[in-house]
Amino acid sequence: MSMRGNFTSVRQIKSAVGEFREFLSNTQRKGLAGTLKYRNMAGAAPSLTLDNMNPNIKALEYAVRGPLVIRAGEIEKELEKGVNKPFKEVLKANIGDCHAMGQQPITFIREVLALVSLPKLLDDPRFPEDAKERARTILKGCRGHSVGSYTDSPGIEVIRKHVAEYIERRDGHPSDWQNVFISAGASDSIKNVLKLLICPVNGKPPGGLIPIPQYPLYSATFAEFGINQIGYYLDESRNWGLDIAELQRAITEARKVCNPRALVVINPGNPTGSVLSRENIEEVIKFAYKEKLFLLADEVYQDNVYAEGCKFHSFKKVLVEMGEPYSSMELASFMSCSKGYMGECGLRGGYAEVINMDPEVKKMYMKAMSAMLCPTVLGQACLDTVVKPPQPGEPSYERFIKEKQGVLDDLKLRAKMVADTFNSMEGFSCNTVQGAMYAFPRITLPPKAIEQAKKEGKHADVFYAFELLENTGICIVPGSGFGQQPGTYHFRTTILPQTEKLKAMLAKFEEFQASFMKKYS
Template sequence: MSSMRIMISRAAASRVLSSVGKLPEEVERAVLLSRSTFGNIRTMASKAITIENINPNILKLEYAVRGPLVIRAAEIEKELEKGAKKPFKRVIKANIGDAHAMGQVPITFIRQVLACVSYPELIDKGDFPADVKQRARDILGACGGGSVGSYSASHGIELVRRHAADYIARRDGHPARWQDVCLSSGASTAIKNCLQLLCNDVGGKKSGVMIPIPQYPLYSASLAEYGLEQVGYYLDEKTNWGLSTEELERSLKEAQKHCNVRALVVINPGNPTGQVLTRENIEAVLRFAREHRLFVFADEVYQDNVYADGSQFFSFKKVLRELGPEFGELELASFMSVSKGYMGECGLRGGWVELVGMEPDVQANLYKCVSAMLCPTVLGQTAVDCVAKPPAKGEPSYDLWIKEKTAVLDSLKERAKMIVETFNQMQGFKCNIVQGAMYAFPSISLPPRAVDAARAARQAPDVFYAFRLLEETGICVVPGTGFGQYPGTYHFRTTILPQPALLKEMLDIFKAFHEKFTKEYS
């Protein structure tokens, strides 16, 4: 029905109303309903973008760590502010890896340099260490007009890219070219930029990307957005979320029936699973990638976050270089961020990707694509510089920097231990050791009656559990459904980021809730 006909129908309905006076109540409701319906249809017909013609990939996109539970948590916060009576006084947001939001104190050196580049008068007037002032001068000298308010080169300030390459070389013991380092507004932007290179059907089939299950929802969301095929491979919970080449082969073989698998994502240390890959494991993954000509996405943003005794971070780049020249053609993108580690500077949006083995023409076109976004935030690039080139021993800022860094990582190590021990004391819970990163991903056995109640509510059982937890305690976690999990299992992800006192309070509340929930549905 055209909008013109709808308008006539509405006018006719109005004439009827005016001519007959008061209608019976049920008839009046029907007429008002028709007015509302006609009006909605007219509005839809006059819009260029409707839910019917929107990009279907956007409709498929989901991002669990900021999904319905988090929206409800925000609503509850507003209700509390207005004086609503709840069985708790505050919402504890254990759903996202936002360290500063959970009380982590910023690293002094980073913030001092940021202050000086933002307000250069502080360089001469402020009471800052000499190395802070010199760093600010160096960064400002690399900025157009000597101001962080100017655009930088699209792939980042050359000085900062050089410092990032130096960081990689120190870390791995192998050279890194600064021209292969591209700065970004957080690692997420760099990951999405590289994924876009794969947006091309080959031989009439979609391009597929292998991602771990459980996975960080950025990947599933981005693959949906770009129309790429998600190819999941399961991590083995029984071996502390181990990554086996047998499972990689199974997943690849199954996926090749309907898509061209062209890339492999590995998250190390793991999110949401908290495992740290051994060197032998990384070698096996690289051999698999070389055999099947796969582009490797090495998500290594938690490389500073390693806690368990016997665990050690090895970068994919380092292992690749040490496997020998026959691996020289393997393509690898390694991602780093200032949002995680000991820094936790999520809001500054700073990160980088190092490109290894990429064809020069492809890399040039990636940089061309990056240039369309102008440049990463220059304050974010400043934070990257402070991480890539921290104070050196003997410099004025070193002692405080190393003290703060050590304190943050030591505290995270204790919290990782605390959260695992607590969950493993709870009936029906099993939580693997958190070797690294910032999260625990425990499995939970739910009573059959709770599963039935979830189905009646048209929710996944772990979603049902998480909503009950939020509404009754104010604790916000993310159900395992949002990350992917082995069929028939239930999990949730919680961060280890609440400061020790708050984390203990959260775990005590969690334990009491779980006992009550289990008793209710047993």
């Protein structure tokens, strides 16, 4: 190597060292955001940085899978490595993931899924004939008779027709299958409808009313789409009832800064576990009509009603039975395979029924869905087994009914167990879990705990949840992630752990609560 070459190499090394020092300086001074602005060692500057990326994504938060869940995952890995903890496992009571909590799949659903996935099993005598017939019907609706092929963007026609028949049986009123749009879970359906509302009017951004507390899908999606979140508080003193005067307050204040376009109602409630009465639903429909709002009815827990005197009423049924002018209102209602007695969260099957939509808007809605190609076909097959389950006299009927009712009976038992246990504990009050899969108890935190939370820069309920996780392995979601009245503290926990595990979890909770109150009182 020449002397000149050596000098060039030295200069390059010095230059690289200088750049690395500057890199470290940027990292220490500005953190990760600073390093993202800095060109890499090859000299190429990133075209996408925190400064020029979509600001709506930066604003998006999803509490159900937030920092607590990340920490819970870290603790699981620590336990695997043999780190000593005052518990042996992490209990993820933060999310409505039925099968992850030990719920067993419904046999008929899995038999049909097996058959459509591997059609040669249609010759296997171990499978009942009604499951085989269902699989043949679904495969006939698929191009090439394979679930590996694309389907029509709104879903397989025969399954859409089965969904419409299900809605007709449920409500006692006609349903047009061409108003049914299958999706990869209800979340996709909800987002597909909300996309239509993203349009400023007179210089004001669109807005949507959502219940507080709410399911964070809505606040996250509103942030992502640039839709103003208009929160209306549910009334905890009336078992999380929906108050029309509160709706009016929320929309009146919101009109100063945005253009309200839609009203979201979650029934049965998530995270509250409440079930709306028919009278309350009628009031909501009248309010939406008066204020010219597009109604979105999140009804994914319609099979999950436990409390005596409570009954699920679909918004579609009530709206139709109210007659004109209400029966001509725009309504999108949503259902999912992820909840109910099925709990098939990972298969991603759901639908929207959209009625009274302007025909020209409906064309645009269809166009937007076609850009996504089609929903997952196994999710569609799962949905078909839910909306058209085995009927009396068919080979799978007895076992199906036994499994379905067993799941719902267990959930009803656990719903009461959770509410009763929390109400027996110092510092807690919990409304009856009328439906859905969650309890949303209120905590009275000692002043010292609130002060300690401030010192750590956390919401008081977040501080409580982290203390609970680190001491018991129980992972919950703080109420601040769903929204709550200022000055109040809550958390959401599922009722999904199997009965014996739930009893053990609640016993740990009682022990922790007693020590927490003693420590900070």
